[in-house]
Amino acid sequence: MSASKLFSLDKKVILITGANGQLCRAIAQTLTEFGAYLVLTDKVIDACRKTESKICKSGGKAISLEMDVTDKGSIEKCVDKVLRHFKKIDTLVNNAGMGVFTPFEKRTPEEFDKIMAINAKGAFLCSQVVSKSMIKRRKGNIVNIGSIYGLVAPDQRIYADSGRNCSEVYAMSKAAVIQLTKYLACYLSKYNIRVNCISPGGIFNKQLEKFIRNYSYKTPLRRMGLTKELSGALVYLSSDASEYVTGHNLIVDGGFTCW
Template sequence: MSEISYKKLFDLTGKTAIVTGGIGILGRQFCSILAEFGANVAVVDIQYDSAIDFAAELESKFGQKSAGFYCDVTNPESVEQMVNDVIAIFGEINILHNNAAGKSNNLTQFFAPLEEYDLDQWNQIMDINIGGMFLVAKYVGKVMVEQNKGGSIIQTSSIYGIMGPDNRIYEGSYYLEHQINTPAVYAASKSAVVGLTKYLATYWASKGIRVNTITPGGVESGQNDIFKQKYSNRVPLNRMGKSHEIAGALLYLASDASSYVTGQNMVVDGGLSAW
């Protein structure tokens, strides 16, 4: 048996990674860690100009080829075009971080009580959070199968995709000046991510394509102090997460360090789900 370099297992040099939702709070961290460990990065987002600007920052900072791409993940033609554009620039796709998700363009409707929840709002969120994830996995997975080189697909869920919310923490809690909660549609869509991951992991296993989920716990992103304190009181580590603390899980699952890991859900939640 030849000696293994464990450090090299995390090296992504020569690989191309797509990150959807690439300019979000977590998306920027995900793109950065992939680039720092050697990957060429396709920053994909519906905010095209911001994706281009951030890709330029990545290339300047880490010296890896990066480019920004527009994609509406709910539109099959847009997803297919994005995948074709990535291939045209980078030549192949080795890693997909299926990370794009949405809340709503109407936070009042998004945070409405269950008894008053609008079906159109429900369908809008489902279309982005799970329909979009299916479409991106479908088109990227097809490319990976045709390349016949395997690959790694990582999909982002949420702590409320695997456990119910403690509604007591939302009393007096605000996000961007809106009273907040965890809507049922958010929990249902993020739970579906885990199910889709397990399906794809077994479906593409014979092709050497690994598919896993990352489930972050609560990450600081503009919540008020009341929410932060109440949430932290529910967490064994007694704090919310920082955006960069989720990125290490992505590096592991994207790299050969996790070559025998597929169909799994890596929970990064400070211990919340352990209580």
């Protein structure tokens, strides 16, 4: 395969959940520059429409559709529309996610259920619905967005009173996403469907100065990540460059989890 084709996403239909959020807003354009057709889905799609409009103006292809990842009916309705429009989905990116920042002692059962429903059940439901058409085609690709906190516990000395503490339920939900990745990689391999995960570290988002200092001190690359720095991992896992990669959790964290 030629070098230029290796990372090509030419005419690959990529459906992204939670596309109204900061991560997708930062990486969508890059995916289209590699040739992808994007389906930007979210419960709220105002920012998706802006991203769509930018992409279309620069000659790319994208559509925005409402989809609630906690509601199987909503996912089925959205996927039906996509299949009518594009005839296929090459890659599903399970990106929708939510955190909660209050401490463990104050966690309510309702908060717990909500975070698990969006982060873990959402990835499960979307994979179940979207993989149906991939199974028929004997081809497909799923990329889950996990987190370093699905792997390690947050160092409480960094978070302290920063107001950004990673909660236990968020960590549990992301561990579930990483395990779902491994399970589905094995289960769906017979249909030629690859399933991988990207686990980002802390992304800079105007956090308090003290928090940024503490976090950067612990990070071998000495800074927080930038949303755009996740695009390389997503292009790699969505393209033929990763043809023989499945069940992998690609950590993009500046080395934060090395020690």
